[in-house]
Amino acid sequence: MEIQRDLHTFLNERNGVVDTVKDFKEIKIKDLNKSFGANQVLHDFNLNVEKGEFVTLLGPSGCGKSTTLHCLAGLVPIDSGEIYIDNECIDDGTKGIPPEKRGFGLVFQNYALFPHLSVFNNIAFGLQIKRLSKNAIKEKVQNALKMVRLEGYEDKYPRQLSGGEQQRVAIARCIVMEPMLMMLDEPLSNLDAKLRIEMRYELKTLHEKLHIASIYVTHDQQEALALSDRIVVMKDGKIQQIGPPEEIYCQPSNLFVADFMGFRNIWPANIKEISSENEVVINVSGFELTIKNGSIKKADYLNNLEIGAPVFTAVRPEDIQVGNGPVNSLRCKSEVVEYLGEIRHIGALINEDVRIDLRTGEAGEEIKSDGIIEVWIPPGKILLFSQEGDRIL
Numbered sequence: 001m002e003i004q005r006d007l008h009t010f011l012n013e014r015n016g017v018v019d020t021v022k023d024f025k026e027i028k029i030k031d032l033n034k035s036f037g038a039n040q041v042l043h044d045f046n047l048n049v050e051k052g053e054f055v056t057l058l059g060p061s062g063c064g065k066s067t068t069l070h071c072l073a074g075l076v077p078i079d080s081g082e083i084y085i086d087n088e089c090i091d092d093g094t095k096g097i098p099p100e101k102r103g104f105g106l107v108f109q110n111y112a113l114f115p116h117l118s119v120f121n122n123i124a125f126g127l128q129i130k131r132l133s134k135n136a137i138k139e140k141v142q143n144a145l146k147m148v149r150l151e152g153y154e155d156k157y158p159r160q161l162s163g164g165e166q167q168r169v170a171i172a173r174c175i176v177m178e179p180m181l182m183m184l185d186e187p188l189s190n191l192d193a194k195l196r197i198e199m200r201y202e203l204k205t206l207h208e209k210l211h212i213a214s215i216y217v218t219h220d221q222q223e224a225l226a227l228s229d230r231i232v233v234m235k236d237g238k239i240q241q242i243g244p245p246e247e248i249y250c251q252p253s254n255l256f257v258a259d260f261m262g263f264r265n266i267w268p269a270n271i272k273e274i275s276s277e278n279e280v281v282i283n284v285s286g287f288e289l290t291i292k293n294g295s296i297k298k299a300d301y302l303n304n305l306e307i308g309a310p311v312f313t314a315v316r317p318e319d320i321q322v323g324n325g326p327v328n329s330l331r332c333k334s335e336v337v338e339y340l341g342e343i344r345h346i347g348a349l350i351n352e353d354v355r356i357d358l359r360t361g362e363a364g365e366e367i368k369s370d371g372i373i374e375v376w377i378p379p380g381k382i383l384l385f386s387q388e389g390d391r392i393l
């Protein structure tokens with residue numbers, strides 16, 4: 001088969017370096033497990049990345065994001081599981097194709113440039129090993145420099161460049177090899193906030209142009225939302241949810257994902273009444289809330305839920321409304337008002353036990369700390385989770 005032959009050439013004869021992005025459909029990680037000593041870092045990790053797709057691994061520090069990349073790149077041996085490029089198994093824990101033959105490019109947080117080589121030679125390094133002609137190398141390096149907007153920087157040395165420029169060189173060094181998969185491990189986290197946003201935009205533009213399948217690692221939810229076709233949320237080496245940014249942001253499948261994606265107002269509560277398939281009344285500490293959010297995926301679960309069952313809520317601070325509402329009205333006492341420019345963040349107490357976080361636009365102008373505020377929560381904006389943290393409504 002055509003694809004198989006190409007793949008064979010790619011993997012065995014050309015040292016993992018290709019001239020064009022190969023015609024593969026997907027890279028598949030199947031039931032991957034990895035431990036370091038007694039510490040199991042990855043548990044039955046499953047993920048497919050399609051050609052041209054941008055997938056982000058998102059999770060707190062230590063959850064196994066880098067380890068996933070290292071396993072995929074062949075930099076650390078896997079304990080069990082399989083890695084496929086289409087139907088070709090490139091690693092099953094007993095035999096693995098060495099990293100340089102996998103044809104995957106890596107970009108690290110710390111750039112890892114050669115300090116004694118010029119920008120040109122840093123980028124040309126892999127092509128020189130591949131013994132391309134001088135002219136071909138020059139053309140490819142120029143092209144890569146253009147892609148990362150560093151034309152004219154050929155003769156500079158890494159120490160003469162800013163952090164952002166160094167990272168662009170590292171990216172150029174990766175794309176010049178035309179890898180079938182590009183892996184980026186927190187590439188922006190050493191940059192200051194403004195530059196990070198600029199570079200994020202550039203990475204997105206680059207991906208729109210080149211469509212290299214990419215796995216991007218970050219602990220920054222904004223970065224994940226802005227860049228990805230799909231996000232993989234991880235916790236303790238386990239995948240919590242995989243989906244497009246909007247789904248992860250709006251429909252978190254458990255309390256961990258909700259919390260990570262900016263839901264607050266996570267209150268313990270009990271079921272008071274289940275009035276219909278998708279409407280529930282709960283008792284929080286000292287007050288009631290009606291929830292009707294139209295997401296009835298978990299209707300089966302609701303059927304089995306008993307009155308009095310313990311649950312958790314989650315509501316985004318920006319979804320809480322100031323003023324008198326038709327339902328779920330609450331009086332609270334503001335403790336802290338933080339002015340954040342376009343919005344204000346307000347921390348308030350509903351009672352001794354329950355704190356509420358809200359964000360307001362102009363409506364917040366009048367609010368002083370230590371004042372009484374009327375707020376209400378639209379029933380469609382409250383998410384409901386079981387005591388174990390699984391999404392109910």
Ligand code: ADP
Pocket residue numbers: 036039041059060061062063064065066067068
């Ligand atoms: P992340 O990239 O999400 O921050 P890592 O994949 O780097 O997380 O690490 C996950 C866990 O694996 C951590 O507990 C870390 O200490 C451990 N770990 C990573 N690499 C090694 C290693 N080479 N030897 C031992 N433990 C490791």
Ligand code: MG
Pocket residue numbers: 065066067185
């Ligand atoms: Mg890491």
